[in-house]
Amino acid sequence: MTDASNDLTMAHTTAGSAARAPGAGGAADVAAPVRIRVSNLDKRFRTAGDGVVAVDNVSFDVRQGEFVALLGPSGCGKSTILNMVAGLLDATDGEMAIDADPVVTGKVNRKVGYVFQRDTVFPWRTVEGNIGYGLEIAGVPKEERRRKVERAIEVSGLAGFGSSFPRTLSGGMRQRVALMRTLILEPDILLMDEPFGALDTHTKLEMHKTLLEIWERERQTVLFVTHDLGEALTLSSRIILLSARPGRLKEDFEVPFPRPRDAVSLRETAEFGQLYSHIWHSLGEEFRRTKAE
Amino acid sequence: MAQRKLSILAWQIFILVVLLSVWEWGYDTAKALLPRAFVPSILDPYFIAKPSMIWTSFLKLGCFADPAGFLACYGATPNNLWLATLVTIKNMLWGFLWGASLGVLIGLTLGRSAYLSKIFEPFIVAMNSIPRIALVPLIILMFGLGDLSKVVTASIVVFFVVFFNTFEGTRSVDRDQIAAARLLGASELTVLRTVVIPSALAWVFASLTPAVSFALIGVIVGEFIGAERGLGKLIIEAEARANAAEMMVSIIVMMIVGIILAFIVRRIQAYLLRWQPQFEQQH
Numbered sequence: 356m357t358d359a360s361n362d363l364t365m366a367h368t369t370a371g372s373a374a375r376a377p378g379a380g381g382a383a384d385v386a387a388p389v390r391i392r393v394s395n396l397d398k399r400f401r402t403a404g405d406g407v408v409a410v411d412n413v414s415f416d417v418r419q420g421e422f423v424a425l426l427g428p429s430g431c432g433k434s435t436i437l438n439m440v441a442g443l444l445d446a447t448d449g450e451m452a453i454d455a456d457p458v459v460t461g462k463v464n465r466k467v468g469y470v471f472q473r474d475t476v477f478p479w480r481t482v483e484g485n486i487g488y489g490l491e492i493a494g495v496p497k498e499e500r501r502r503k504v505e506r507a508i509e510v511s512g513l514a515g516f517g518s519s520f521p522r523t524l525s526g527g528m529r530q531r532v533a534l535m536r537t538l539i540l541e542p543d544i545l546l547m548d549e550p551f552g553a554l555d556t557h558t559k560l561e562m563h564k565t566l567l568e569i570w571e572r573e574r575q576t577v578l579f580v581t582h583d584l585g586e587a588l589t590l591s592s593r594i595i596l597l598s599a600r601p602g603r604l605k606e607d608f609e610v611p612f613p614r615p616r617d618a619v620s621l622r623e624t625a626e627f628g629q630l631y632s633h634i635w636h637s638l639g640e641e642f643r644r645t646k647a648e
Numbered sequence: 649m650a651q652r653k654l655s656i657l658a659w660q661i662f663i664l665v666v667l668l669s670v671w672e673w674g675y676d677t678a679k680a681l682l683p684r685a686f687v688p689s690i691l692d693p694y695f696i697a698k699p700s701m702i703w704t705s706f707l708k709l710g711c712f713a714d715p716a717g718f719l720a721c722y723g724a725t726p727n728n729l730w731l732a733t734l735v736t737i738k739n740m741l742w743g744f745l746w747g748a749s750l751g752v753l754i755g756l757t758l759g760r761s762a763y764l765s766k767i768f769e770p771f772i773v774a775m776n777s778i779p780r781i782a783l784v785p786l787i788i789l790m791f792g793l794g795d796l797s798k799v800v801t802a803s804i805v806v807f808f809v810v811f812f813n814t815f816e817g818t819r820s821v822d823r824d825q826i827a828a829a830r831l832l833g834a835s836e837l838t839v840l841r842t843v844v845i846p847s848a849l850a851w852v853f854a855s856l857t858p859a860v861s862f863a864l865i866g867v868i869v870g871e872f873i874g875a876e877r878g879l880g881k882l883i884i885e886a887e888a889r890a891n892a893a894e895m896m897v898s899i900i901v902m903m904i905v906g907i908i909l910a911f912i913v914r915r916i917q918a919y920l921l922r923w924q925p926q927f928e929q930q931h
């Protein structure tokens with residue numbers, strides 16, 4: 356938007372990502388600036404009963420160019436945390452900052468892109484209309500908009516569906532539309548709330564491929580919520596593990612797999628299997644706890 | 649498929665022909681064949697006229713039967729059928745436009761503001777519980793026997809229908825879609841224009857088709873109670889002369905007007921809501 360040199364197909368040249376060793380999959384770059392800071396975050400929902408503590412004293416940082424997965428069982432407060440970081444929801448206590456600017460609820464930060472857990476494409480707009488929405492309301496000239504939308508459609512594998520309405524698309528295609536609608540604005544911080552949660556395994560893998568391709572080119576700072584361990588391991592450079600409700604920070608570890616990654620073959624490697632089963636034990640406990648409730 | 653369509657059409661024509669035949673000849677036939685007590689008085693042409701009588705009245709009221717010619721008759725009769733129809737349509741359209749615009753505007757405003765809707769809720773509930781027809785004499789007293797009082801009546805009737813639907817539609821807009829638009833950079837006004845209105849449009853249109861009929865009802869009732877011209881006035885005049893055929897002419901004209909306007913609304917609806925599955929076929 357403001358940074359016109361960034362384009363979907365161009366690599367980011369911001370200081371942080373340039374400083375990274377190419378191909379590095381994990382190791383936090385301590386020199387990179389902190390983009391998202393969450394400190395001592397609490398969230399209590401008032402309900403008919405005593406109220407629900409959804410998030411309990413959560414703190415973490417996300418640095419420039421990191422792809423962080425926020426992993427935890429269903430209902431542990433992942434969406435709640437993300438919504439607070441995006442400024443969609445008030446925190447009960449604690450602070451959040453984007454680039455050291457405190458997050459103000461209700462105020463949209465142009466640097467931040469958000470992809471919802473639920474399907475939020477606009478059914479009254481065509482695929483093109485949806486993807487070009489942000490550019491359109493920002494007053495980007497028609498010609499430039501058309502060019503960018505066209506490229507986004509191509510990148511996301513939606514070629515030929517530009518003038519279709521969302522109801523004629525599959526769930527995976529709709530989620531591609533939602534993703535591109537956000538990415539076309541070139542946010543350098545991306546908040547994603549289980550964007551592929553509703554998709555079947557195969558479609559999910561396809562989406563992982565697309566997202567990896569884009570991210571490995573652009574190296575946005577990503578906070579990606581998921582309850583799918585395989586997904587977290589495939590995509591992210593770091594995993595923050597949350598406990599079952601109330602969400603507490605449980606573990607925070609690097610994902611060392613080299614990049615570029617292949618969403619399919621990565622899953623067949625021994626390292627993947629080892630890490631998977633290691634985390635599964637921590638996570639398994641949490642899943643059992645949620646089930647017992 | 650084509651065969652099915654054809655057979656539906658055939659049935660429709662058949663039913664129409666039967667109804668018209670019974671209407672035209674039923675009473676006379678029954679009178680000739682049945683004992684007096686069994687003749688259905690509901691078919692008495694004195695009350696419901698006959699298709700042939702209606703046609704004759706139509707030619708007369710429509711200035712086609714005048715020996716002086718159409719134009720002379722048209723100029724000489726102040727409330728001839730054509731003029732009356734045009735006046736009624738005009739009043740109805742203005743009433744519809746005013747009522748629907750205000751309904752959409754206020755419905756959107758209150759739907760977007762929980763604060764304002766709380767303030768105005770009791771007033772709207774109170775106003776809405778007044779039977780609209782009860783207001784007509786008052787409106788005629790206030791705005792006179794001319795066209796204005798009919799426009800006002802129609803717009804009040806239309807307003808409430810459209811208002812309530814717009815209000816509900818605005819309130820049921822997906823909050824996540826609004827949040828998504830905000831996060832993509834939309835201001836409050838842009839959210840209204842690009843999310844709330846398109847999404848509430850389905851609800852608005854659901855009320856517009858009935859609103860067209862309500863507008864017609866409003867105008868006609870106004871014309872019944874006090875008017876100088878219009879189709880309603882024509883009916884009242886015919887009633888004074890106990891002329892069922894002339895009343896029927898006006899009623900049929902109203903029916904045709906209603907059908908045409910409802911058709912136009914539906915076409916617009918089908919275009920604007922073409923993203924919805926139920927309007928897929930039309931486009």
Ligand SMILES: Nc1ncnc2c1ncn2[C@@H]1O[C@H](COP(=O)(O)OP(=O)(O)OP(=O)(O)O)[C@@H](O)[C@H]1O
Pocket residue numbers: 400401402407408409427428429430431432433434435436472582600
């Ligand atoms: N508006 C609300 N009012 C009351 N309770 C809420 C509200 N929103 C969320 N909660 C509660 O807070 C907890 C965390 O919810 P949240 O949506 O953040 O979970 P989640 O980790 O995103 O789960 P999932 O993976 O299923 O999406 C849940 O127990 C939920 O019931």
Ligand SMILES: [Mg+2]
Pocket residue numbers: 433434435472548549
């Ligand atoms: Mg969630």
